[in-house]
Amino acid sequence: MWFTELLILAFEQETDVSTIEAEKQPTSQSPFREALRAFRQSWAGMLGLIILIAIALFSFVGPMVYGVDPFEIVWAPLTAPGEVATVPLGTDQLGRDMLAGLIHGGASTLFVGLTAGFLTVTIGILVGSMSGYYGGAVDEALMRLTEFFQVLPALLFAMVLVTIFPPSILIISIAIGIVSWPATARLTRAEFMRIRNLEYVNAARSIGAKNNRIIWRVILPNSLAPLIVSATLTIGIAILFEAGLSFLGLGDPNVFSWGMMIGAGREYILDAWWTISLPGFMIFLTVLGFSLVGDGLNDAFNPKLRER
Amino acid sequence: MSELLSVKDLVVDFRTRAGNARVLNHISLDLQEGEILGIVGESGCGKSMTALSVMGLIPSPPGNITSGSISLEGLELTSLSSRKMRDIRGNVISMIFQEPMTSLNPVFRIGDQIAESVLLHEKVSKKQAWARAVEMLEKVGIPEPAIRAKAYPHELSGGMRQRVMIGLALACKPRVLIADEPTTALDVTVQAQIFDLLRDLQRDTGTAIILITHDMGAVAELADRVAVMYAGHIIESGSTRDILDNPQHPYTKGLIACVPHLEDTPTDERPYLEEIEGVVPPLTELGSGCAFAPRCQYAMDHCRIEVPVIQPITDRHKVACFKVTEGVSA
Amino acid sequence: MTTEPLLEVKNLKVHFTKKKMFKEPTVVHAVDGVSFSIEKGKTLGIVGESGSGKTTTALAVLRLVPITDGEINLSGEKISHMEKDELRLARRHFQMIFQDPYSSLDPRCRVGDIVREPLDLMDIGDPDQRDQKVKDLFEQVGLRPELTNLFPHQFSGGQRQRVGLARALATEPDLIVCDEPVSALDVAVQAQILNVMRRLQEKMGLTYLFISHDLGVVQHLCDDVAVMYLGQVVEKADRKTLFTNPKHPYTKALLAAVPRVHANPDVAQRVALTGDPPSPINLPKGCRFAGRCPVALDKCATEPPALKDWGDGHLASCHLLEAN
Numbered sequence: 012m013w014f015t016e017l018l019i020l021a022f023e024q025e026t027d028v029s030t031i032e033a034e035k036q037p038t039s040q041s042p043f044r045e046a047l048r049a050f051r052q053s054w055a056g057m058l059g060l061i062i063l064i065a066i067a068l069f070s071f072v073g074p075m076v077y078g079v080d081p082f083e084i085v086w087a088p089l090t091a092p093g094e095v096a097t098v099p100l101g102t103d104q105l106g107r108d109m110l111a112g113l114i115h116g117g118a119s120t121l122f123v124g125l126t127a128g129f130l131t132v133t134i135g136i137l138v139g140s141m142s143g144y145y146g147g148a149v150d151e152a153l154m155r156l157t158e159f160f161q162v163l164p165a166l167l168f169a170m171v172l173v174t175i176f177p178p179s180i181l182i183i184s185i186a187i188g189i190v191s192w193p194a195t196a197r198l199t200r201a202e203f204m205r206i207r208n209l210e211y212v213n214a215a216r217s218i219g220a221k222n223n224r225i226i227w228r229v230i231l232p233n234s235l236a237p238l239i240v241s242a243t244l245t246i247g248i249a250i251l252f253e254a255g256l257s258f259l260g261l262g263d264p265n266v267f268s269w270g271m272m273i274g275a276g277r278e279y280i281l282d283a284w285w286t287i288s289l290p291g292f293m294i295f296l297t298v299l300g301f302s303l304v305g306d307g308l309n310d311a312f313n314p315k316l317r318e319r
Numbered sequence: 320m321s322e323l324l325s326v327k328d329l330v331v332d333f334r335t336r337a338g339n340a341r342v343l344n345h346i347s348l349d350l351q352e353g354e355i356l357g358i359v360g361e362s363g364c365g366k367s368m369t370a371l372s373v374m375g376l377i378p379s380p381p382g383n384i385t386s387g388s389i390s391l392e393g394l395e396l397t398s399l400s401s402r403k404m405r406d407i408r409g410n411v412i413s414m415i416f417q418e419p420m421t422s423l424n425p426v427f428r429i430g431d432q433i434a435e436s437v438l439l440h441e442k443v444s445k446k447q448a449w450a451r452a453v454e455m456l457e458k459v460g461i462p463e464p465a466i467r468a469k470a471y472p473h474e475l476s477g478g479m480r481q482r483v484m485i486g487l488a489l490a491c492k493p494r495v496l497i498a499d500e501p502t503t504a505l506d507v508t509v510q511a512q513i514f515d516l517l518r519d520l521q522r523d524t525g526t527a528i529i530l531i532t533h534d535m536g537a538v539a540e541l542a543d544r545v546a547v548m549y550a551g552h553i554i555e556s557g558s559t560r561d562i563l564d565n566p567q568h569p570y571t572k573g574l575i576a577c578v579p580h581l582e583d584t585p586t587d588e589r590p591y592l593e594e595i596e597g598v599v600p601p602l603t604e605l606g607s608g609c610a611f612a613p614r615c616q617y618a619m620d621h622c623r624i625e626v627p628v629i630q631p632i633t634d635r636h637k638v639a640c641f642k643v644t645e646g647v648s649a
Numbered sequence: 650m651t652t653e654p655l656l657e658v659k660n661l662k663v664h665f666t667k668k669k670m671f672k673e674p675t676v677v678h679a680v681d682g683v684s685f686s687i688e689k690g691k692t693l694g695i696v697g698e699s700g701s702g703k704t705t706t707a708l709a710v711l712r713l714v715p716i717t718d719g720e721i722n723l724s725g726e727k728i729s730h731m732e733k734d735e736l737r738l739a740r741r742h743f744q745m746i747f748q749d750p751y752s753s754l755d756p757r758c759r760v761g762d763i764v765r766e767p768l769d770l771m772d773i774g775d776p777d778q779r780d781q782k783v784k785d786l787f788e789q790v791g792l793r794p795e796l797t798n799l800f801p802h803q804f805s806g807g808q809r810q811r812v813g814l815a816r817a818l819a820t821e822p823d824l825i826v827c828d829e830p831v832s833a834l835d836v837a838v839q840a841q842i843l844n845v846m847r848r849l850q851e852k853m854g855l856t857y858l859f860i861s862h863d864l865g866v867v868q869h870l871c872d873d874v875a876v877m878y879l880g881q882v883v884e885k886a887d888r889k890t891l892f893t894n895p896k897h898p899y900t901k902a903l904l905a906a907v908p909r910v911h912a913n914p915d916v917a918q919r920v921a922l923t924g925d926p927p928s929p930i931n932l933p934k935g936c937r938f939a940g941r942c943p944v945a946l947d948k949c950a951t952e953p954p955a956l957k958d959w960g961d962g963h964l965a966s967c968h969l970l971e972a973n
Contacts, residue, residue: 041800042756210753214816217711218767219740232757361835476925477699506698507862508922511906533836536908563910577840579869581907585892589869591847592840598805599835 046236049311056307062300066293070117079111081267089283101285103276109285112267113293119268120250120297123184127249130188132242135195136231142196143203144226154200157193165190166255173261180253180263187252191245198241202234236312243305247298254294269294323527324350324373324495329387331372333602334380340602342368344551345387347629350495355521355528357542357559359535359574363599364548366531370497373529374414375404391495410440413488417500419480423472429483430456430468433490440491455486460516478509482516489520496521499531514540535575539563544635547571550599550610553629557636567638570595570611609640617642653725654686655856656710656824661719661729663702663709678929679705681880682719687873689823692850692857694871694888696864696903700926702880703860707828710858711745712736724823741771741820748829750809754801760812761787761797767819786815791845807838814845818853826858831866843870864907868892876900879929879937882956886963896965899938936968944969 050056079085084106085098092101092109100109142153172186206212207230215229256262257270258277269290276286331343343365350356358366371377373389375396389396391411396404408414416422424432433452437443443451449468456464459482472480481501488496498517502510518541521528530541538545538559546556547568555568566572573595597614608623609615615622621641629639638644663680680702687693697703708714710721712728721729723743731739744767747753754763761783768779784794790811801809810830817825830846831839843866849855861867867874868888875885876899884897895901902922922941927933933940939949948968956966 040803041759042802045802210747210749211755213708213713214745214747214753214813215755215766216713217740217743217745218816218820219737219770220766221737224770229755233755361837478925507864508698508902508906509925511908512923514908534908535910539910540908574836575910578836578910579840579843579865580910581865581868581892581904583892583904585868585889587889591844592869594840594844595837598807598838 046308046311050307053307053310055303056311059300059303059305059307062296063304066117066297066300067121070114070121073114073117077110077114079108081107081111081115083107083111089279089286091283092285092289100289101283103272103286104279104283109289112272113269113289115267116269116272116290117293119180119263119266120253120270120294123180123187123253123268124246124250124297124301126181126184127187127191127252128242128246130185131192131195131245131249132238134188134192136199136238138192139196139199140203140226140231143200144207144222144230146204150200153196157196160190161193163190165252169252169256170259170261173256178261178263180266180268183253183256183261183263184249186256187249191248191252195238195241195245198237199234202237203230206230206233236308240305240309240312243301243308247301247305250294250298250301321352322349323352323392324348325388325390326369326373327388327390329369329372329389330385331368331377331382332385333382335603337601338603341605342382342551342602343372346551346553348546348553348556350527350529352494353521353525353527354544355517355530355542357530357532357538357545358548359532359538359545360548361533361574361599363550363602365551366548367499368551369548370414370499370529370531373495373497374408374412375399375401376408406440409436409488409493410491411493412495412497413491413493414497414499415481415484415488415501417503419477419484419504420472422484423480423487425472428469428471429475433468433483433487436487437490451490452486455490456483458489458520459483459486460512461486477505478512481505481509481513485513485516485520489524489526492524493526495529496526497529497531500533501530502537503532503534510537517541535563535578536580547574550605551602552610552626552639554611554639555637556629557633561633561636565636567632567636567643568611568640569615569617569642655689655724656858657686657720657722658706658710659684659720659722661706661709661721662717663705663714664717675930678880678932680709681932683877683880683882685875685882685885687824687856687858689856690850690854691872692859692870694859694861694867694874695877696861696867696874697877698862698903698926700879700929701877702929703862703877704828706877707745707826707858707860710824711743711826712740713745738771741767741773742822743824743826744817744820744822746810746813746817746825746827746830749833750806750813751833753813754809756801759798759800760804763801763812764797764815764819767816771820773820782819783815786818789818789849790815791841805838806834807841810834810838810842811845814842814849818849821853822855824856824858826860828860829862830859832861832863839866846870864904876903879926879932881937881966882964883938883967884963884965885956886965887961890961890963894963896959896963896970897938897967898942898944898969900965902943936966946972 085108086095086102086106088102088104088106090098090102092099094101098108103109103112138153138157142150168190169186173183176182212225212229215225253268254270254273257268258274260274262268262271262274272290273287279286326346326348329343329346330341333340333342346369358369360366372384377384384397423429430449430452433455434448437448437451453464453468456468461467461479461482475483502513505513517528530537532538542559544557545559545562546553547562549570555562555566555571562571563575566575573593576593577595579592595614600610600613608625609627612618612622619641627639627641629637630644631637632643661680661683665677665679667675669675683706685693695703695706705714709716716729719729720727726739728739764786765779765783768774768782774782783797787794787797792808792811804812831842834842850857859867859871871888873885873887874891875882876897878899884891884895884900895904924941927940935951936949936954939945942949946968954966954968956964958964959970
């Protein structure tokens, strides 16, 4: 998806367009590539990207390098980090390896974040685009629906969903997605209402484009910039949300996640700082990474902030 | 008439990603007391930058006054501290902008906005400031000024808002008023009203006006003298009639000829408009020589090597073009 | 005058209704009973100030705003009453050039694709022919064909307007509606675009409906001119008659208000209009111009004048003309 494209392009060698003579070989610069060039110049965005790559490597390559089962009891409970060489980051309250837990927790945390983020953006765009494009009665109906979800106490609603259904990380992701799409829907709606009135939309209509084409091929691509930024931030929020649910003991007990580690270790806060600080730090780092990338993307997509 | 404002050899540079852009290139201008000076040119020619330099409002960075001087009645503005410059802005020099919709603060009453400007620069009571505001609104031709002073900007039409802007700009009796495309956003019948207003106010108060515009018609209506700008240079200046009836620089000629002017007795014959080929070059890519040479049909080899300096050809008529000035000296 | 007009607009009305809670809905009479026709290969200019309804008229002719009442015929086809797919396919016969070259091109499409899109949508020719057609169109509007791969932001305003012109020409339409196509451009670029438009008209026999507030441009380009005020045509004549012998006081004031470059501006002679046009919501009962008219009669405040022919197709609506 866009994220992988971003990864490839972000590290691609920069070509200086100004050195190519305009008369001889006109080179095309897509607005998307322009934005990525600007992204590469934003240190916040690049730092965020580096953090996220490090975390992804840690979570996905980690299990191959460090082959300890996170559920296996390997040493005495609550061994402090550095105390014993075989468990470098200590053990939790059951004597399980903290480092293995952190490595395996990463994948599920990222899964929840990305799935919930994807769901949020999908529902949000669907509702927001219909609402913003058609207006009138469609808009009224969809906006009332959006408001309904917006005023729901998100945490409580998610807790209800998770208690009704068996607590798997997929259900948790869906629950988070369902409670967090209204903001994206409103943003999409506002973008659609703005772009709907621009002349190129009228131009598309006057050359005989159908509504579907105008919505998906004309307006959506042009409203994507703020949506991508908000999606990035949504992922961070979803990860925090998952941590919150797990902390309350509503996580998936069969899967390691950082939130669940914090939840399990909360009774030992005073005696064993590492049981919650280490996963807490990982969550902090991941959310920070996504926020920084979001910031960088915002700078890149917003030409007013870009230096000319 | 004595000299009020004098700009000498002003150079302003902007640092951009594409390189250094010289937005003003050795500009010299002077403004006499009670005179209306028109500055014309296409977008990007530096006419608005000239205004911003005089106002001390060049965004910095990326902009920077590299050399030259701007002096107002002998006071050098380029070396003034930003606090002293603030005192001068709105007080001795004021400015009105193109967009009357966005240059008034929508959340305050128009009377308050004028009164605030008065309070900022003069030691008067709030009551006196309000009275001045009402007086200014009356002066700019707003009906029932005492009542309208309590109106918010959105309650007024575009023309009325531009009148309020003029009232605001003139509230502290400035010596110089800079009008940057003051009627571009307005309808032609309202534009005529604003021109009449500016002319009357200028006659009554003696405020000198710098009129920045792309419209030769506006210049013809209002200005005493005109300076034509191209790519950061002043390429021709002189009295309004000199420039409009006897333009010398090929660019000025083109600028006048390429506009379909309204004629009172149109003929059946409709020749194609004269074109100035190409576009204004990016300021970062100006080579040596005259900036207009690549688009000029009379360009000689000389023009591509050396930049022509603006020189007088008659008493007040000055041109920066080798073809013209060499012809005169030969 | 005997030829069948290409475009015929009869009593066109476009009203926008704004519903309000607890209040009577307000109705904006943007276009209120406008009729005109254009012969093939000619240009009709519509001039007026902001709020005169000239842009809404253009959008209505293009079927881009809902029509309240009236009829629009293009080459004998009643396009005002077409719906859905019939309308969609008929659109190839009438196209538009927009005012703002910056917002009229999709920033995420390559300019070649922008020009090609109408061909794809209307299913004209096979893919190879379409590529060739795009190249031809680029050449016709004065752009180098190898630029098709670039994006709109890489072009200057004038070049973008040429791309917009190429897009409008792609389906070989009979009518091109131009809404202030040059008013956002620098004067030197304006001349280039106006000349291209004229050359294309001569070569392809295009018909233009040209909307503008700039009387100089209208005088230069148009064969016939209609003056609109508050949703109605107040005067219409051929170019020469309208500018040499305007009949309606509004037209006279409009012409007088334009600054002249060469003639010595005789300020004293100017018919100064005071005030702004009234809002199109609460329309005056009589003549819509009466409130600002320097020569209004008593009758004007109560009775709307009818648009009448004063000879040779010179239409004007003013009580004063009848009084004389």
